[in-house]
Amino acid sequence: MPDYFHGYTVVGLVAVVGVLFVCAAFAAGRLLRPVVPTPEKMLTYECGVDPVGEGWAHTQVRYYVYAFLYVVFAVDSVFLFPWSTVFAAPGYGATTLAEMFVFLGFLAVGLLYAYKKGVLEWT
Amino acid sequence: MDAVDVAVRLLAVLLSFLVLPLLVGQTEHKVMAHMQGRVGPMHAGGFHGWAQLVADGVKFAQKEDIVPEGADRRVFQLAPALALIPYLLVLVAIPVAPGGGVVQVLDAGIFFVLAVMGVGILGSLMGGWASANKFSLLGGLRTAAQLLAYELPMLLAAASVTMAAGTLSLPGILGVWEWWWLPWQAVGAVVFFTAGLAELQRPPFDAPVADSEIIFGAYTEYTGLRFALFLLAEYAGIVVLSALTAVLFLGGWHGPFADGLGWLWMLLKTGVLAFGVIWLRVSYPRLREDQIQRLAWTALVPLALFQIALTGVVKVVM
Numbered sequence: 001m002p003d004y005f006h007g008y009t010v011v012g013l014v015a016v017v018g019v020l021f022v023c024a025a026f027a028a029g030r031l032l033r034p035v036v037p038t039p040e041k042m043l044t045y046e047c048g049v050d051p052v053g054e055g056w057a058h059t060q061v062r063y064y065v066y067a068f069l070y071v072v073f074a075v076d077s078v079f080l081f082p083w084s085t086v087f088a089a090p091g092y093g094a095t096t097l098a099e100m101f102v103f104l105g106f107l108a109v110g111l112l113y114a115y116k117k118g119v120l121e122w123t
Numbered sequence: 124m125d126a127v128d129v130a131v132r133l134l135a136v137l138l139s140f141l142v143l144p145l146l147v148g149q150t151e152h153k154v155m156a157h158m159q160g161r162v163g164p165m166h167a168g169g170f171h172g173w174a175q176l177v178a179d180g181v182k183f184a185q186k187e188d189i190v191p192e193g194a195d196r197r198v199f200q201l202a203p204a205l206a207l208i209p210y211l212l213v214l215v216a217i218p219v220a221p222g223g224g225v226v227q228v229l230d231a232g233i234f235f236v237l238a239v240m241g242v243g244i245l246g247s248l249m250g251g252w253a254s255a256n257k258f259s260l261l262g263g264l265r266t267a268a269q270l271l272a273y274e275l276p277m278l279l280a281a282a283s284v285t286m287a288a289g290t291l292s293l294p295g296i297l298g299v300w301e302w303w304w305l306p307w308q309a310v311g312a313v314v315f316f317t318a319g320l321a322e323l324q325r326p327p328f329d330a331p332v333a334d335s336e337i338i339f340g341a342y343t344e345y346t347g348l349r350f351a352l353f354l355l356a357e358y359a360g361i362v363v364l365s366a367l368t369a370v371l372f373l374g375g376w377h378g379p380f381a382d383g384l385g386w387l388w389m390l391l392k393t394g395v396l397a398f399g400v401i402w403l404r405v406s407y408p409r410l411r412e413d414q415i416q417r418l419a420w421t422a423l424v425p426l427a428l429f430q431i432a433l434t435g436v437v438k439v440v441m
Contacts, residue, residue: 010129010227011235014215017133018208022352029348032184042192044256047338055193055255063268066416070271073424077278080431081234084286088438097439104428111424120420 065119069110076107132226140211144358145176151358151401152176158405179351186347193255194344202253203345203352206246209239210359217366218294220376220385225294232293233281236367243356244270244322247331250353251341262340265331265412269321272419273328277318279427280311283434284371297375305373307437311430312372314423316396319364321415323357325400327407328415365396 044051087096114120152175156163168174190199216232218225229235244266251263287304288296321328332340342353369375369392376385410418 007227007229010132011212011215011229013129013133014136014212014226015208017137018211019204021137021211022204022207025348025352029184029188033347034185034187036187037189041187041189044191044193044254045344046256046258051256055257056260057257059257059261059264061264063271063416066268066271066420069420070275073275074278077275077282080279080282081285081291084282085289085291087286087435088289093439097435100435101432104432107428108425111420115421120417 065114069114069119072110073107076103136211136214136226140214140359143362144355147361147397147401148176148354148358149173150398151404154398154401155405158402183347183351188347188349189344191255191344195253195255198249198253199344200349202246202250203349203356204246205249206243206356207352207359209243210356210363212239213363213367216293217363217370218297218375219389221297221381224376224386228292228294231291233285233291233296233371236293237278237281240322240363241270241274243360246353246356247324247341250345254341254344256344258337258339259341259343261337262331262343265337266324266341268412269324269328269331269415272416273318273321273423276314276419276423276427277322279424279431280315280318281371283311283427283430284308286431286434287438293370297370297377300374300377302374302377308372308430308434310426310433312368314427314430315372316364316368316399318419318423319368320400320403321419323360323364325357325361326404327410329409330412330415333409361397361400362393365393365400368396369393 044055083096086092087100153163153171164172164175166172167178190196213236215226216229216236247266248263251259251261251266254260284296285291287308288299290296290299324331330336332342337343342350345353366389369389373392373396375392376389378384378388381388
């Protein structure tokens with residue numbers, strides 16, 4: 001498949017342009033800005049008051065169940081894209097449409113189950 | 124394509140990447156001001172403060188670059204670059220005019236665009252983690268939660284358009300677009316645009332940077348040029364989201380005299396959507412973190428699934 005990757009040469013070049021732009025901006029910034037560090041200045045700003053304790057405070061990640069849901073659903077949904085290019089092709093019609101409703105049914109039941117289990121509530 | 128042609132295209136991408144976000148930013152200054160009964164910046168440049176953002180840029184470039192002592196230095200410094208570059212890449216695939224009015228036709232265009240846009244969020248995550256600041260960490264975690272919730276409806280809404288068009292290429296989608304897709308894909312359009320707003324962390328979905336709760340979220344410790352790059356990324360994000368919504372749901376360059384004026388229609392639709400983004404910022408209060416999650420999972424995802432069913436039925440039956 002030599003054709004498939006052909007277009008990505010330009011994408012690669014634009015990525016190079018992007019990296020160069022950022023590098024140029026950082027280099028120019030280095031030349032233009034003053035450097036006068038003092039201990040107070042290098043302190044973490046936080047909310048304007050001197051920080052207490054460590055920077056990486058313990059926090060409860062409340063949405064990890066959403067993360068599971070997301071992984072399950074997103075992996076499923078990605079398959080929609082290749083399918084969407086052929087599902088209405090001649091000779092497919094009714095069969096693929098029924099398949100689609102089976103697929104959507106699975107997703108909907110999954111979502112409904114999560115809802116019933118109270119996963120979608122912020123605890 | 125010869126070298127000159129490629130060079131011209133690269134230059135066009137870079138220029139539109141640097142100019143359009145500034146235009147949106149300046150429009151935001153003025154539109155917000157007038158909506159709130161103020162006049163906004165009036166002095167810089169003379170005429171209605173048109174040079175305000177240029178002046179801001181000069182100021183940013185001259186400010187001292189401070190990396191907090193406790194921060195994870197390399198990650199902290201690289202984060203703005205990672206937030207910015209994906210939006211430049213996305214511009215490659217967006218068609219602005221009929222017949223080759225696109226920098227590069229990508230067969231898997233929509234797939235590429237959605238994948239690359241997701242990478243940009245990593246910049247906020249890196250900034251939030253590397254800052255060694257409790258509020259930034261919270262902001263980063265909220266960003267992550269928001270990405271998880273809204274990436275899915277966005278994907279599903281986009282999939283609905285590819286089903287209607289039967290192709291993943293963005294110029295290909297516009298090639299088969301008809302006016303009656305507007306009502307047909309209307310639900311998907313609302314879902315896509317809303318989810319995009321949430322991914323950009325624009326109000327009313329700006330809990331990750333909520334200034335009255337967590338200072339400025341992941342960007343609290345940033346200053347000078349790096350902060351400016353984060354801002355540029357936000358406005359570039361608005362341009363990209365508006366342009367994508369215009370291409371997928373509003374027919375992009377379609378309109379009267381599209382052969383000659385296609386680029387103008389595209390620009391107009393993008394502009395109107397960008398204005399909508401600003402309008403929403405002025406008129407809606409910030410959603411709470413749990414409300415943001417609930418909206419995504421109990422409203423947008425079911426709506427997107429409904430849109431897919433509708434698209435499938437209409438496409439096969441017609």
